[in-house]
Amino acid sequence: MAGRGEVVTGGREAYFFIAPLLLFVFAFIVFPIAGTFFSSFFSDVTFMGKKFIFLSNYTHAFSDPGFRQAFGFTLTFIAVAVPLELFIGTAFAVILDQELPLRGLWRACVLIPWAIPSAVSARIWQLIYNYGYGLANFIAVHSGLADGPVNWTGTASGSFIALLAADVWKTAPFVALIVLAGLQAVPSDLKAQARVDRATSFQVFRLVTLPLLKPVLTVALLFRTIDTLRIFDVIYVLTGGGPGGSTTSVSLYAYNYFAGGDFGYGSAVSMLLFMVSFGLSWLYVRLAGFGEAA
Amino acid sequence: MKSETTERILLWAGALAMAVFCLTPFLYMFAVSLSARPDQIGAGGFTPANYATVLGTPSLHFLDYLRNSLIVSALSAIITVLIASLAAYAITRLEMKGKAVVLFFVLAVSMFPQVSLIGYLFKLMSDLGLINTYAALVAPYVAWILPLSLWILVSYFDQIPRELDRAAIVDGCSPAQVLYKVILPVALPGVLSTALLSFIFAFNEFIFALILTTDYSARTIPVGIAMFQGLHGEIPWGNIMAASAITTAPIMLLTAVFQRHIIQGLTRGAVKG
Incomplete structure (x- = not known):
């Protein structure tokens, strides 16, 4: 895409055109990361002065049960939520790809959970999980799925499930859109040919479409993993990381230190998250750049 | 022919399930916002009172x-x-x-x-x-x-x-x-x-x-x-x-x-x- 057919040759205009972009990205993303990295070698608590302690914040993190719990929760949540998002998102994409009347309306339905601020939808989910009169318990009790009301946000497993539903609801639509774009790129004569060969729709999907979707699904998988790694909004609002820190993500764990004025340790925790995320982003860019290099 | 009908029914069922999944929280939000009490949705009719409070209370x-x-x-x-x-x-x-x-x-x-x-x-x-x-x-x-x-x-x-x-x-x-x-x-x-x-x-x-x-x-x-x-x-x-x-x-x-x-x-x- 980029690179072919330059119109103007010579001159240094290009750098002026790109300078504002680089200025913003460096000033408000790259320097802050560098600053956080720098801070992570200090003991830096508000009103208590700053002291260079080199790697002590990091060694502390590895033996800190709170950090280990947050890291473990984040990885478990990714392992459960991302496959579910991919599965539901792909199912949505397959439905949206079919000939249905009012196509635009179905697509808008799927788009809406994505477009709403997570903090706002998390508040709706918080009410849904209300112990006394929330929708979740109303359905659970009246359908006979549960003997009595479930204490969703009061137990570790209840909170996990509550977050899972709220997160998958919000993010599956994004997967659906990416996969839909992939589906529309599948040549229809390929599907028609399989049809002539008397394959059922499911067989066509499994044998023809799915293999062609592999690159798109890989991109979606990586993107969702990177995004879930930094999960914050929905947890902050819906469970606050509780009960007992059982649903605290690494982002929330680091945030709590920043909010409490401990910039040194907060920086170290968020740098550890950054490093994992950076590794995955590098992989993503390599994959996304695959077509580019060709 | 028969399998095509089945597929059509499955497609519609899937599409409806998808819409319900995506929209239920919003319908619930509107229903509660229009009710006098969150534990009794629609009891005694719907009222714009919550909207009036939110828009009309500067504090x-x-x-x-x-x-x-x-x-x-x-x-x-x-x-x-x-x-x-x-x-x-x-x-x-x-x-x-x-x-x-x-x-x-x-x-x-x-x-x-x-x-x-x-x-x-x-x-x-x-x-x-x-x-x-x-x-x-x-x-x-x-x-x-x-x-x-x-x-x-x-x-x-x-x-x-x-x-x-x-x-x-x-x-x-x-x-x-x-x-x-x-x-x-x-x-x-x-x-x-x-x-x-x-x-x-x-x-x-x-x-x-x-x-x-x-x-x-x-x-x-x-x-x-x-x-x-x-x-x-x-x-x-x-x-x-x-x-x-x-x-x-x-x-x-x-x-x-x-x-x-x-x-x-x-x-x-x-x-x-």
């Missing part, structure tokens, strides 16, 4: 949060699209080394966890005396949304035939003139959908707003609703749902009207072709 600051959000998001979207247009023009049209590096560098940057920026940003904005101002939010928002805008605009600009530029250059246009006289008008639908997406991203942002604002003079709606406290201590669900409804209804409408543009922009940004 709840709902309208302040909404105004802050609209101003911050609009400014962020406009600045982002301007800067991204310049950069996308350079990348698609001008001779420059390291274009791919810039594109992939900003893509990688957009995936950084936001929490690894907030400590530094908080100190920076405090030192500049900007905590709790629009500037404290707009600056990082622009940086944060630029990568996505750049990718979308590059894919739109790339489709415009180079002959148009050449003709304009022959007519004596400078690169800047080519950009605003030729490229921007031709790519207008793409530019608008980029602006709309940028607006939505800024409107939805949470963690920067949480740490960089302290009260209603700059606090945005997601943070406002997350921290919404009642006048009397208990959680005022009816009011919160009314506030959520007022906030989300315009976005739902925008999304429904512009779904094609949004989907196009998003998929170009994510899986560029």
Whole structure:
């Protein structure tokens, strides 16, 4: 895409055109990361002065049960939520790809959970999980799925499930859109040919479409993993990381230190998250750049 | 023939399940917002009382949060699209080394966890005396949304035939003139959908707003609703749902009207072709 057919040759205009972009990205993303990295070698608590302690914040993190719990929760949540998002998102994409009347309306339905601020939808989910009169318990009790009301946000497993539903609801639509774009790129004569060969729709999907979707699904998988790694909004609002820190993500764990004025340790925790995320982003860019290099 | 009917029924069942899954929380939000008590939906008819409270009680600051959000998001979207247009023009049209590096560098940057920026940003904005101002939010928002805008605009600009530029250059246009006289008008639908997406991203942002604002003079709606406290201590669900409804209804409408543009922009940004 980029690179072919330059119109103007010579001159240094290009750098002026790109300078504002680089200025913003460096000033408000790259320097802050560098600053956080720098801070992570200090003991830096508000009103208590700053002291260079080199790697002590990091060694502390590895033996800190709170950090280990947050890291473990984040990885478990990714392992459960991302496959579910991919599965539901792909199912949505397959439905949206079919000939249905009012196509635009179905697509808008799927788009809406994505477009709403997570903090706002998390508040709706918080009410849904209300112990006394929330929708979740109303359905659970009246359908006979549960003997009595479930204490969703009061137990570790209840909170996990509550977050899972709220997160998958919000993010599956994004997967659906990416996969839909992939589906529309599948040549229809390929599907028609399989049809002539008397394959059922499911067989066509499994044998023809799915293999062609592999690159798109890989991109979606990586993107969702990177995004879930930094999960914050929905947890902050819906469970606050509780009960007992059982649903605290690494982002929330680091945030709590920043909010409490401990910039040194907060920086170290968020740098550890950054490093994992950076590794995955590098992989993503390599994959996304695959077509580019060709 | 028979299997085709079965497939049709399955498709409709799937489509309806999908719509129920996506929309139930919103229907519930509207139902609670219109009820006098959250534990008795619709008992004794529906009432606009919660809406009147949220809109008519200055001490709840709902309208302040909404105004802050609209101003911050609009400014962020406009600045982002301007800067991204310049950069996308350079990348698609001008001779420059390291274009791919810039594109992939900003893509990688957009995936950084936001929490690894907030400590530094908080100190920076405090030192500049900007905590709790629009500037404290707009600056990082622009940086944060630029990568996505750049990718979308590059894919739109790339489709415009180079002959148009050449003709304009022959007519004596400078690169800047080519950009605003030729490229921007031709790519207008793409530019608008980029602006709309940028607006939505800024409107939805949470963690920067949480740490960089302290009260209603700059606090945005997601943070406002997350921290919404009642006048009397208990959680005022009816009011919160009314506030959520007022906030989300315009976005739902925008999304429904512009779904094609949004989907196009998003998929170009994510899986560029």
